[in-house]
Amino acid sequence: MNLARIPIFIFSCLLFLCQNSTAQEVNYRQQMRNLVIEISENAKAKNENFLVIPQNGIELILSESKNPALNYLKAIDAVGQEDLFYGYPEFNQPTPKPDITYLLKHLEIAKNQGKEVLVTDYCSTSKKIANSFCLNKKNEFISFAATRRELDEIPDYAIFNENKADIKHISEAKNFLYLLNYANYPGKKDLIAEIAFTNYDLIIIDLFFNKEAFTAEEIKKLKKKKNGGDRLVIAYMSIGEAEEYRYYWKDSWNKNPPIWLAEENPYWSGNFKVKYWHPEWKRHIYRNKDAYLKKIVNLGFDGVYLDIIDAYQYFEAGN
Template structure:
């Protein structure tokens, strides 16, 4: 989630600490490594980084110089709050911030990458306008009625269709659902999701600490109308979450050196030195790593969050 003004954070000069860490490049390399490992097992595996869209450009201040190694490793870029939701639900994102972000999004689009946008707005009028604005810019979007991402909107599926979706570029719409608190059982959630016609579902790997199985995910790869769709899993790589399977109880009293501090905006989420090898091992370094679990569950791809985690470290310099 976004925690600072787009413009002020985005124009922050890329810095190196006393340890000569290039925070932006380290995040690019982390994403590239995830992509290489996943695509080695499945060449069609989808990799989508959310926010931190400045990484598509080599320079910290915008110039049309694409970071090609990074762009070649990903299949799309994703952005929250582009037209609605910043600084809060139903608020129009300030024009300066919107234009600033769109420069980077369009740079990625010019390099053949799809743009996925999640706006946060409720009410049919605002949601309709969100979809209209995104479509005018050739972005694929989702209007989320709650920032908690905990429910399927009653608003009709935008650009609903009965086409088979086998590639991300074919998706005309998507659903973003991470919080399952409203669902009493995994069966209820799967049943409700299967009864939708979204082309793409972005969801969490776990239902109340229980990972979805490959059989579960396969049930979701059919739309209500019988056509095929894509299902990809959320994965935070810029923060550690104390409710995840990798969290060790003793970290509450004696944390690893790469675990920095709790995010004051999101209880239980902790900033990490994402370039640290031990953290990377938890994400992709073994058969029990997070990425391995996502692949084993049969997801079509991964939706990487807290890509903008580099801003936290730049701002501390």
């Protein structure tokens, strides 16, 4: 077709239709798989043993043809799942059986593909905590019972399957701690001292205390359990939402948001959905010298725990 002979009005219409058609044809699930794969390739190029663990969005392990998404599975080392037995739709409540059945079906597929499963249940009574660990152990999942939805405290119950072993690979971990909110700690030293006083095999923490990043020396200290054994230290990173309290956030975005920034999460103030396939968002995550992932890798973390993996559901719903 000779575009020079097309009247400008018709050309504009064709361009509009083409642009909108392209937008409608975005495969949101595959775009999230692509981002996780790119993160994995980038991190493992610097540390081949670096762990990549996506949380939730378990459907991504299957392609649209319902076969295992092999490239995605190859890129990850484990999967994280919240609310498997307790916490959905409300804290401290049993997850409905149909939801458990659905999640277990997918988690078993991941397990059969050689991926470890980390489960975070949200419950606070002794009976429910014990039942959570029992159910997860039965399924050979590594689990943590969070006594607060805010993930702001180290539980005071005895660690299940506590041990003195050196944990060099995630498959060796018997338990883990998930701690992201540090509001209860007056300073970073207090937080480090309390975590170092535990015997968890694996800990998932935020890279920053307030806006101050942990140092490589501090991460090294956290890699030792109280009993002397080695453990894994994993950094949390959200890739499906932008957070206005992060170092990359620009004040100008509040009035003039970039094209890839979507609406605020109504349940978490200051968190905004992002078009995670957009090159500019990827630049903040791993594509520049000050990228989030590079900070994590350079500080000596053993891996990254990727959150808001299920952001594709937001866009699939037409938002």
